[in-house]
Structures are given as structure tokens and as C-alpha cells.
Amino acid sequence: MKPAPFNYIVPTSIDEALALLEEHAPDARLLAGGQSLVPMMNFRLSRPSHLIDLNCIPDLAFIQDNKDHISIGAMTRERTIEESSLVRSSIPLLYEATRHIAHLPIRSRGTIGGSISNADPAAEYPAALLTLDGEMVVRSKQGKRQIKASDFFKGIMETAIEPNELLVEIIVPKVPPGTGFAFVEISRRHGDYALAGIAAQMTLSGKTVTNVRLAACGVGPCPIRLNDAEKQIIDDGLTEKSIQSAAKAAALEVDPETDLHATADYRRRLTAVLTQQALLKAKERAQENN
Amino acid sequence: MDEQSISLTVNGTEQNGEAEPRMSLADFLRERLGLTGTHIGCEHGVCGVCTVICDGMAVRSCLMFAVQADKKEIRTIEGLADGDTMHPLQTLFSEQRALQCGFCTPGMLMTAVDLVDNNPSITPPEIKAGMSAVLCRCTGYEGILKAVEAYAKQIKGV
Structure with a gap:
């Protein structure tokens, strides 16, 4: 057995879980799907005194x-x-x-x-x-x-x-009509965590972009909303040039680190490329829905 | 922590057993029920060799505690063949030489069963992506993909 011993508790209602949390926090951990927590416990990087299993609520x-x-x-x-x-x-x-x-x-x-x-x-x-x-x-x-x-x-x-x-x-929120979206990422192997990923959603009214939202993952301590990149599209519309400017802006507003999988510079470059890809895909889908 | 009693169905047979809460389902199957066909590799959800079917869906048995399998229906590699008759997917693995050392094979088979049985219209690119859930270090995957594609065709009846 790999994890350290723990007290295992299985609440069957939200109220019961909250009472347990109140009693045992901060040494207790909540067990959801266990696909990240259990590996951490198997490595003994996480050693909760109490494990509150949410799977029976x-x-x-x-x-x-x-x-x-x-x-x-x-x-x-x-x-x-x-x-x-x-x-x-x-x-x-x-x-x-x-x-x-x-x-x-x-x-x-x-x-x-x-x-x-x-x-x-x-x-x-x-x-x-x-x-x-x-x-x-x-x-x-x-x-x-x-x-x-x-x-x-x-x-x-x-x-x-x-x-x-x-x-x-x-x-x-449900997406309004005329909305296109894209989630694109690059990882070393299929299914691995992304070196960089971009989520995009935009709404078109005719040819006018009424809303565009972009966020990046894998290139900062937490997901980063790409405000500068969005501004390029809102200000200049959806042109080849504005999409390129948005990609450049995106690369500058992320905060990637170097690790054994990729350098920070490479991740910035991926952010630019993926932003461009995401915008083009979202645009195409928004036009189809318009 | 004391052992807890659990009762679950494994390959159609009801099983009762005792497990400490920190015992993985994989360890329980192997050590308590003697079902050593489920292999254990990385024990952190990456390699996929411990994959079993839980209530109809493929799961990593190293990332589930045995106590969480209480009242659940588990299918392992031992539950694929019908007596001495191999499961069609096992026959295809043999025909396509989809294994060498065989260590990953239980995980490969259980993953493929979920992918194809639950989605008979699965396409070859989807099979390729799906089978990357299990690591094989000897075959290079060609035979594995051919076997799973052939199985999908059989299920679809073409």
C-alpha cells in the first residue's frame, strides 16, 4: 500500500460534508475523482489525516x-x-x-x-x-x-x-447566437498536460465582433485572461493583421516558466501560434453560426 | 486504520472482502482476490496497465481505493474470455501480434473494450488517441491499433 494511513469518511449529503470539513480542516482533504490527489498520496506528497470522500453525495x-x-x-x-x-x-x-x-x-x-x-x-x-x-x-x-x-x-x-x-x-452562461469557440493546445504526448493551451470564444453580429474572450493555460501560475490580445480584435476587427497583432500581444502577456518539458521562450512562441489558431477556428465557427 | 468490509461484483461473481481504506482497488484484486491478471505499473495513473472496467467504464484501479468499489461491478481481464473461448479482442490481439512481453496487455484490452463497446462508430483516429491511454514499450502500437480497429469493425458488423 502506497499512501500513508488516513481516516476515511464518506458523507452522503452536502451538510454532512460541510460539518466534517469544519471539524477536520485544514488537515483533511476532500476526495473528488482522485486522479490528481491519489497520485500525490501514493507519492506521499500529500498525507491527509482525514480523507472525506465526496463520491457518495x-x-x-x-x-x-x-x-x-x-x-x-x-x-x-x-x-x-x-x-x-x-x-x-x-x-x-x-x-x-x-x-x-x-x-x-x-x-x-x-x-x-x-x-x-x-x-x-x-x-x-x-x-x-x-x-x-x-x-x-x-x-x-x-x-x-x-x-x-x-x-x-x-x-x-x-x-x-x-x-x-x-x-x-x-x-x-449559455453562449449567444453567432458565437464561435476553440480550445487548442500542444502537449508532448496525447493526453499529457499542455505545454501551452488557448481557449477562445467570440460572438459576431454580421462582420462585427461584439465579444471576444481569450485565456491561456500552462503559461503562468494560473490561467491568464489575454486582455491585450482581445483588445486588438475589438479595436481593429477580425483581419489577418489584427489576428497577428493579437497573437503577438498574447505572447507578451503570459508568464511562462522553463521546466524539463519546454523553455519559457518556447512556451511564449506556442502562445502566439495557438492564439492565432484559436482565433481562426473560433472565427470560422462563429461565421457558420451567424 | 482498521480494515473495512466491502462487497462487490467481480466478473459476475459477488465477492466479499476486507480492505484498509488506503488499499488500492488494484492491490485488492491481486492480493485479496488472487486476480493477478490486472497488472500494476506506475501506480500514479500514467501507464494504464491497471485499467479495469467499473460500472461499464474503464478506470485506473491504482487510483481508486478498494473501499470505493463497494457495491460496484468490476470487470477485469479474467472476465473477458468465455471459459476456454477467448474474447474476440483477445483473438485479434493474437492474430495481429499485438503483444510482445504482454505486461501492458490487460490494460490495453480493458481500455479497448470500453472504447469500442461503448462507441461502436469509433473512427481509427479516435482509436489511436484512445489507445494512447496505455503505455506499451515493445510493440510500437501498430499491431494493437490493427487489432482494435478490426474489433470495431466486427462490432459494427462490417
């Missing part, structure tokens, strides 16, 4: 169609999201991001809430939610908070969730 696993947004329970499996026709039609960027996450057997267990709370710098969902203007609902025994994606990701594997809080739901 039915109220945390759902995909709900609300008027102008989709609500997704934190314990919804990545595979369920991938197979959801609602996600595919109403928030297709999230579907495309999901297809890039590891491999199918990992997505069978991995959850959206787990990925977001773990906040790996290279993870796909945080960048997708920043682009989609998603919001996270967190609960504690004291109450409920709703946090915008732009305020949620704080640093390397660091989020706005307090030790006594539980992420329960992710709210994603």
Missing part, C-alpha cells in the same frame, strides 16, 4: 439546464460532461476543453469540481471557465458564496476556496 452530480445558464454539480464526471448533449449545444467550449483532458479512463473518474479546486496551472477547465465567464458556488456551514472565475484562481494550485468551504456548483 448524489446532490453534487448533475447538469442542469437553466434559462440563460447551465449549472454543473462539482462532482460531475468529466466523461459525463463530454457525453452531455446539453453541454455540447449550449457551452461547446467546455466540451472541446474536456476532450483535451488526459485519457478516457481518467475522465471516467475525474470531476469538474476536482479539476477546478486542484487548479493545476496547465489544467484545461480553469482556462475554459475564465473564457466562459463561469462562476463557482462554494458553501460552508456559515453560508454560500458565488465567486467569478476571474477572482477564483489565485496562483499555482491556489484558489479562493477557504479551508472550511466546499465547491458545490459551477455556473456557466
Whole structure:
């Protein structure tokens, strides 16, 4: 057996989980899909005193169609999201991001809430939610908070969730008509974490860009919204030149590091290339939907 | 931490056993049930050789605790063949020489079963991407992909 011993607790309701968290935080860890936490425990890099398993709380696993947004329970499996026709039609960027996450057997267990709370710098969902203007609902025994994606990701594997809080739901606005999207990334091998990835979404009204949002993953401590790149497109429209300027701007506003997989310079270069690819793909899809 | 009782269905047979919460499903299958066909490689979810089917979906059994498999239905490599008759995918692996040392083969087969049985219209590029979930260090994958593609054709009936 590889992990250090722990006390294993299986709550069956959100309230029960919150009480346990209050009692055992900060030495307790919440177990979602376990596709990142269990490897860390197997390496004994994580040695929680208590492991609170969220897999038996039915109220945390759902995909709900609300008027102008989709609500997704934190314990919804990545595979369920991938197979959801609602996600595919109403928030297709999230579907495309999901297809890039590891491999199918990992997505069978991995959850959206787990990925977001773990906040790996290279993870796909945080960048997708920043682009989609998603919001996270967190609960504690004291109450409920709703946090915008732009305020949620704080640093390397660091989020706005307090030790006594539980992420329960992710709210994603449905895309308006005339919207195109793209999630593109480069990794060493299929299924590996990305060296760099770009999420893009834009809305066209005729030939005018009414909205464009871009975010990058793998090139900073947390997902980075590419404001300067977006501005190039909003100011100058969608021309070959403005897309190139946006790609250049994107490369300058990310904050990549050198590691054994790639240098910081290479990651900047990838950011530019991927921004261009994402914008072109999103444009094409927006035109099809217009 | 004390051992906990669990009861699960493995390859159609109900099994009861005891496991410490930190025991992986892979260790439980091998050490408690003697089902050593499920291999253990990296033990952090990367190599895929420990892949089993849990409630119809391929999962890494090194990243699931045995206690989490309580009341679940597990299918392992031992559950593929029908008595002495090999599963069609096993026959195709043999015909296409899709294995050399055989260490990754249980993971390859269980992954392929999920990919094809749950998506009979799967395309060759999707098979290629899907099978990259398991690492093979000897065959170079050509035979594996041919075998899985042939299996998909059989399932589709073309």
C-alpha cells in the first residue's frame, strides 16, 4: 500500500460534508475523482489525516439546464460532461476543453469540481471557465458564496476556496447566437498536460465582433485572461493583421516558466501560434453560426 | 486504520472482502482476490496497465481505493474470455501480434473494450488517441491499433 494511513469518511449529503470539513480542516482533504490527489498520496506528497470522500453525495452530480445558464454539480464526471448533449449545444467550449483532458479512463473518474479546486496551472477547465465567464458556488456551514472565475484562481494550485468551504456548483452562461469557440493546445504526448493551451470564444453580429474572450493555460501560475490580445480584435476587427497583432500581444502577456518539458521562450512562441489558431477556428465557427 | 468490509461484483461473481481504506482497488484484486491478471505499473495513473472496467467504464484501479468499489461491478481481464473461448479482442490481439512481453496487455484490452463497446462508430483516429491511454514499450502500437480497429469493425458488423 502506497499512501500513508488516513481516516476515511464518506458523507452522503452536502451538510454532512460541510460539518466534517469544519471539524477536520485544514488537515483533511476532500476526495473528488482522485486522479490528481491519489497520485500525490501514493507519492506521499500529500498525507491527509482525514480523507472525506465526496463520491457518495448524489446532490453534487448533475447538469442542469437553466434559462440563460447551465449549472454543473462539482462532482460531475468529466466523461459525463463530454457525453452531455446539453453541454455540447449550449457551452461547446467546455466540451472541446474536456476532450483535451488526459485519457478516457481518467475522465471516467475525474470531476469538474476536482479539476477546478486542484487548479493545476496547465489544467484545461480553469482556462475554459475564465473564457466562459463561469462562476463557482462554494458553501460552508456559515453560508454560500458565488465567486467569478476571474477572482477564483489565485496562483499555482491556489484558489479562493477557504479551508472550511466546499465547491458545490459551477455556473456557466449559455453562449449567444453567432458565437464561435476553440480550445487548442500542444502537449508532448496525447493526453499529457499542455505545454501551452488557448481557449477562445467570440460572438459576431454580421462582420462585427461584439465579444471576444481569450485565456491561456500552462503559461503562468494560473490561467491568464489575454486582455491585450482581445483588445486588438475589438479595436481593429477580425483581419489577418489584427489576428497577428493579437497573437503577438498574447505572447507578451503570459508568464511562462522553463521546466524539463519546454523553455519559457518556447512556451511564449506556442502562445502566439495557438492564439492565432484559436482565433481562426473560433472565427470560422462563429461565421457558420451567424 | 482498521480494515473495512466491502462487497462487490467481480466478473459476475459477488465477492466479499476486507480492505484498509488506503488499499488500492488494484492491490485488492491481486492480493485479496488472487486476480493477478490486472497488472500494476506506475501506480500514479500514467501507464494504464491497471485499467479495469467499473460500472461499464474503464478506470485506473491504482487510483481508486478498494473501499470505493463497494457495491460496484468490476470487470477485469479474467472476465473477458468465455471459459476456454477467448474474447474476440483477445483473438485479434493474437492474430495481429499485438503483444510482445504482454505486461501492458490487460490494460490495453480493458481500455479497448470500453472504447469500442461503448462507441461502436469509433473512427481509427479516435482509436489511436484512445489507445494512447496505455503505455506499451515493445510493440510500437501498430499491431494493437490493427487489432482494435478490426474489433470495431466486427462490432459494427462490417
